[in-house]
Amino acid sequence: MKLIVASAVLAGALFVLLLAVVISATSSSKGGAVNGAAYADELQTALAGADAATGARLIAETDCASCHLIGEGRTAPLFDGLASVAGGRRPPLSAEQYLYEAIVFPGAHLLDGYANAMPNDYDQRFSLADIGHMIAHLLTLTNEGDES
Numbered sequence: 658m659k660l661i662v663a664s665a666v667l668a669g670a671l672f673v674l675l676l677a678v679v680i681s682a683t684s685s686s687k688g689g690a691v692n693g694a695a696y697a698d699e700l701q702t703a704l705a706g707a708d709a710a711t712g713a714r715l716i717a718e719t720d721c722a723s724c725h726l727i728g729e730g731r732t733a734p735l736f737d738g739l740a741s742v743a744g745g746r747r748p749p750l751s752a753e754q755y756l757y758e759a760i761v762f763p764g765a766h767l768l769d770g771y772a773n774a775m776p777n778d779y780d781q782r783f784s785l786a787d788i789g790h791m792i793a794h795l796l797t798l799t800n801e802g803d804e805s
């Protein structure tokens with residue numbers, strides 16, 4: 658009898674441990690892993706065939722401009738010159754890592770003065786390749802006045 662109780666307790670403890678491991682693994686994949694290797698696998702796939710012109714079309718079709726252009730930067734930051742500042746937004750994330758996170762996990766890091774208003778389902782609405790196209794386009798916007 659004692660043995661049965663002990664095994665049940667042990668099984669319960671193992672189950673709780675397993676659950677904790679699973680929960681921590683899923684939550685760390687939900688963005689926020691801020692290091693030099695962040696999103697490396699996703700970015701490798703996303704950027705493999707990335708094409709800025711396709712990204713520009715996707716961004717126009719998705720109406721990112723309704724927040725990012727209309728309102729002159731009050732609703733959401735303008736994309737003008739984003740390529741020049743993206744690499745410094747969230748060190749040590751590179752420009753590519755930062756842009757990936759900003760599109761896929763917009764709540765992971767909020768810019769000062771802005772609300773957590775961006776849709777957070779773009780990873781379901783777009784393939785990694787599409788997100789790569791968008792990143793490639795945003796990386797062409799090096800100057801003030803470059804349009805989205």
Ligand code: HEC
Nearest residue numbers: 719721724732733734759763766767768771772774775776
């Ligand atoms: C409903 C409004 C809304 C829409 C639509 C929207 N965004 Fe955003 N976006 C925001 C807000 C607000 C922020 C600033 C807060 C934050 O960091 O999430 C932001 C931040 C960003 C940033 C970081 C900008 C910077 O200067 O660091 C990127 C990149 C971005 N959005 C890309 C996109 C793309 C690409 C789309 C379309 C596929 C899009 N957003 C659609 C509201 C929006």
